[in-house]
Amino acid sequence: MLTVPYLRDQKEEALKRLSIKNFNNTALVDEILMMDEERRQAQQENDETLAEMNNIAKEIGILFKSGQAGQADALKNRNIALKDKSKTLSERINNLKDNIQAKLVEIPNVPHLTVPRGRVAADNEIVATAGTMPHLIEGAQPHWDLISRFDLVDFDLGNKVTGAGFPFYKGKGARLQRALINFFLDEAIAAGYLEVQPPLLVNEASAYGTGQLPDKEAQMYTANLDNLYLIPTAEVPITNMYRDVIIQEGDLPVKNVAYSNCFRREAGSWGKHVRGLNRLHQFDKVEIVQLSHPSNSYEVLEEMRAHVAGLLNKLELPYRVLKLCGGDMSFASALTYDFEVFSAAQEMWLEVSSVSNFESFQANRMKLRIKEKTGQIQLAHTLNGSALALPRIVAALLENNQTADGILIPKVLQSYTGFAKIE
RNA sequence: GGAGAGGUGGGUGAGUGGCUGAAACCAACAGUUUGCUAAACUGUCGUACUCUUACCGGGUACCGGGGGUUCGAAUCCCCCCCUCUCCGCCA
Numbered sequence: 155m156l157t158v159p160y161l162r163d164q165k166e167e168a169l170k171r172l173s174i175k176n177f178n179n180t181a182l183v184d185e186i187l188m189m190d191e192e193r194r195q196a197q198q199e200n201d202e203t204l205a206e207m208n209n210i211a212k213e214i215g216i217l218f219k220s221g222q223a224g225q226a227d228a229l230k231n232r233n234i235a236l237k238d239k240s241k242t243l244s245e246r247i248n249n250l251k252d253n254i255q256a257k258l259v260e261i262p263n264v265p266h267l268t269v270p271r272g273r274v275a276a277d278n279e280i281v282a283t284a285g286t287m288p289h290l291i292e293g294a295q296p297h298w299d300l301i302s303r304f305d306l307v308d309f310d311l312g313n314k315v316t317g318a319g320f321p322f323y324k325g326k327g328a329r330l331q332r333a334l335i336n337f338f339l340d341e342a343i344a345a346g347y348l349e350v351q352p353p354l355l356v357n358e359a360s361a362y363g364t365g366q367l368p369d370k371e372a373q374m375y376t377a378n379l380d381n382l383y384l385i386p387t388a389e390v391p392i393t394n395m396y397r398d399v400i401i402q403e404g405d406l407p408v409k410n411v412a413y414s415n416c417f418r419r420e421a422g423s424w425g426k427h428v429r430g431l432n433r434l435h436q437f438d439k440v441e442i443v444q445l446s447h448p449s450n451s452y453e454v455l456e457e458m459r460a461h462v463a464g465l466l467n468k469l470e471l472p473y474r475v476l477k478l479c480g481g482d483m484s485f486a487s488a489l490t491y492d493f494e495v496f497s498a499a500q501e502m503w504l505e506v507s508s509v510s511n512f513e514s515f516q517a518n519r520m521k522l523r524i525k526e527k528t529g530q531i532q533l534a535h536t537l538n539g540s541a542l543a544l545p546r547i548v549a550a551l552l553e554n555n556q557t558a559d560g561i562l563i564p565k566v567l568q569s570y571t572g573f574a575k576i577e
Numbered sequence: 578g579g580a581g582a583g584g585u586g587g588g589u590g591a592g593u594g595g596c597u598g599a600a601a602c603c604a605a606c607a608g609u610u611u612g613c614u615a616a617a618c619u620g621u622c623g624u625a626c627u628c629u630u631a632c633c634g635g636g637u638a639c640c641g642g643g644g645g646u647u648c649g650a651a652u653c654c655c656c657c658c659c660u661c662u663c664c665g666c667c668a
Contacts, residue, residue, distance in 0.1 A: 197627060201637040208637090211649040215595040218648095230648045237648090400587095400624085402605090521625095527606090531624085 155258050155519045157533075158190050171264040174271055174480035179261075186257050193250040200243035207236045259368075263515040265480055266452075266489040272479030278492070279479065284463065285472030288498045288554040296499045297549040298430030300556060301327065304576050307431070319435030326576050330551070330563070331438065331544055333570030335413050338440035338465065338541055345461055347411035347442055352391035354415055355382040360394040363520040365486050375417045388414035388441040389538045396445060397520040401534060403527050407454060408445040411541070413438065431545035432504065438544040444537045447524060448514065451535035452489075455511040458539045459491050462507045465542055468566045471550055472496045474503065488513040491539075495546065499553035504546040509539030552576075 161168055161183055169180055210233045214226045270279045301307045306327025312320040323331050343349055361367040361383045366374055375384040385391060392410050401408065416439050427433065442461065446454045459475070466473045478490040493507035514533035517523070524534045555562040560577030568574050 194627070197637085201627065204638085205636055207648080211647095212595070214648050218595085226648070233648045529606095529622095 155515060156261055156264065157514075157518055158186065158254065158258070162187055162190065168264055171267065172262065174265045174269050175262050175483065176273065176481055177262055182257055182260065186254055189250050189254050189257075193247055193254065196243050196247050196250070200240055200247060203236055203240045203243065207233050207240065210236075262485045263488050263512065265483065265487075266511070268477070269483065269489060270477060270479045273481035274479075275482050277479040278476040278482055280474055281477045281491070282463075282475040283472075284467065284474070285470065285496075287472050287496065290498050290554075291556065291558055294499045294553070294556055296430065297497070297552040300552045300561065301430065304561070306330070306552075306576070309430075317435070319433070321431075321434065326571075326573065327548075329571055329573075330567075330576070331548060333567050334542075334544055334547060335438060335440060336570050337567055339411060339413055341465055341468075342411035342440065342442055342461070342541060345409075347409040350392060350395075350410050350412045352385070352388055352395075352412050352414055354385055354391075354417075355380075356385055356390055356394065357382060360390060360397070363394045363397045364390045364516060365519065366390065369485075373418060373420055375419055384417035385414065386418050387416050387439060387540075388412040389443060392441065392443045393516060393522075393536055393538070394520070396522045396534075398522075400523045400525050400531065401445065402525055403447065406445065406447055406524065410443045411440060412443075413440045427502075429500075431549040432500075432502075434545055440541050440544075442539050442541045445522070446535045446537065448532065448535050451511050451513060451537060454535075454537055455489065455491075455509065458509050458537060458541075462493055462509055462539055462541050466493065466495065466506075468564070469547070469551065470564050471547070471554065473506075484510070486510075486512050486515050488515065493542075495550040497546070497550040497553050499556070500549075504550060506542050506546045506550075507540040510537065512536045512538075 156168070165183060165187070169178075169183065172178070210229050214229050214233075217223060217226045217229075270277065272278065295303070304326065305324060308322040308324055309318075311322045312318075315322075339349060355377060358367065358381060361371075361374065366383070366386065373386055376382070377384070391414075392412050395410075396408070415436055417436050419435065442458060444454050444458065463473075463475070473493055473495045476492040476494065478487075478492055483490050487510040490508055490510040492505055493509070494503035494505050496502075497504050513535050516536045517533040522534050522536065523531050525531050551564070552561055555564070560575045563571050563574050563576070
């Protein structure tokens with residue numbers, strides 16, 4: 155959520171940037187600013203009224219103490235009248251605040267100036283391509299066929315026990331996935347991230363804090379009896395650790411990494427895009443989160459981007475990096491890089507990571523602030539990225555590394571899997 | 578699930594109607610002293626909104642959340658939330 159002072163002080167700049175996200179509702183911004191003006195006037199009047207009431211109450215106290223209680227009646231009446239006035243003003247202020255808040259959450263984050271204009275995925279800018287495209291063998295199979303051939307993942311069993319999108323991983327399939335998780339965690343720890351194992355269910359306040367609520371409620375599974383939500387990503391619990399927190403400048407940067415299951419209800423499309431491991435209701439992901447000072451959050455973003463690139467390099471997967479265009483970015487992001495690996499047999503680019511700088515958009519909503527050495531307090535910047543999302547990595551590894559007699563495991567993983575080939 | 582206790586500033590914790598935005602101690606920060614470290618001493622030390630604004634300063638609100646009583650509420654009343662302890666169940 156943007157702050158009112160920002161809109162007030164830098165309205166033109168904000169609107170200019172918002173147009174990159176195809177947000178052109180100038181009237182909404184004006185309405186917010188008008189309501190805020192009104193709110194401040196009412197606030198001031200109310201504060202003055204309350205100040206007078208406080209003074210009168212003190213005078214009454216003194217009269218009582220000195221045994222002149224009889225003289226207090228006039229003052230009491232005066233205060234009763236003021237109380238009425240204050241009540242009216244308070245109600246107006248609260249109404250205005252609520253309305254401002256309601257309008258404010260409709261405005262997306264302002265994108266970074268380098269974000270390309272555009273409406274759809276095709277408008278995203280390819281900023282890097284790396285790795286070598288595999289030469290597939292004759293008769294190469296998509297991962298869903300490889301999976302059943304080597305009995306790595308059982309979708310039917312998942313259907314029986316839970317439902318579509320909840321597969322069982324078995325044998326070397328399970329082992330490969332666990333190896334990847336450990337590899338990703340170790341890499342993050344080596345890069346200075348603190349490992350955290352978060353709860354997989356969060357309360358309403360947390361879901362609101364990272365912006366799943368109120369809009370994206372349908373994305374999450376709920377535990378209705380207890381008013382809890384299954385997390386769609388570890389970003390939710392991890393970022394919420396710092397809700398209502400003021401971080402000392404000296405404690406920055408804060409770097410956390412978490413492995414978690416992720417649960418998503420989104421009833422996707424059908425066909426190739428959701429086939430096999432391409433899209434699931436429950437999947438595994440290692441997520442990196444950083445809190446940074448506003449002055450260097452874009453350096454941090456690049457550092458995180460480099461970290462993710464390093465993982466894919468080590469896994470020897472061909473990938474490309476996209477800078478998302480205004481229309482394709484998320485509501486809360488100021489700049490997002492998507493990483494896509496090429497899954498050779500299905501000939502598709504699969505998104506395996508999304509690295510974003512939210513600037514102070516989430517921090518404002520969560521009241522996550524930094525206290526500088528000078529004592530100044532300001533909103534922190536939050537950043538996060540997948541490092542990485544598991545199932546699609548598995549899909550690409552299986553497809554790209556298949557040979558006539560089995561699937562080769564990348565060298566870097568072999569100490570984690572304990573085998574070099576699936577056959 | 579049953580019974581009880583409790584939620585106060587970064588922490589511990591005092592405070593049962595006006596002198597309390599809140600004692601004291603600890604932590605933190607700044608300074609003095611010291612050859613360094615430590616110790617000691619002195620000072621600073623909540624957040625938000627708002628006015629004024631270079632700064633200083635002023636006003637208001639906030640003692641889990643919401644509502645009420647009162648001229649006046651951390652303190653009294655009502656509702657809700659949360660935490661802890663004991664019992665039960667249980668990985």
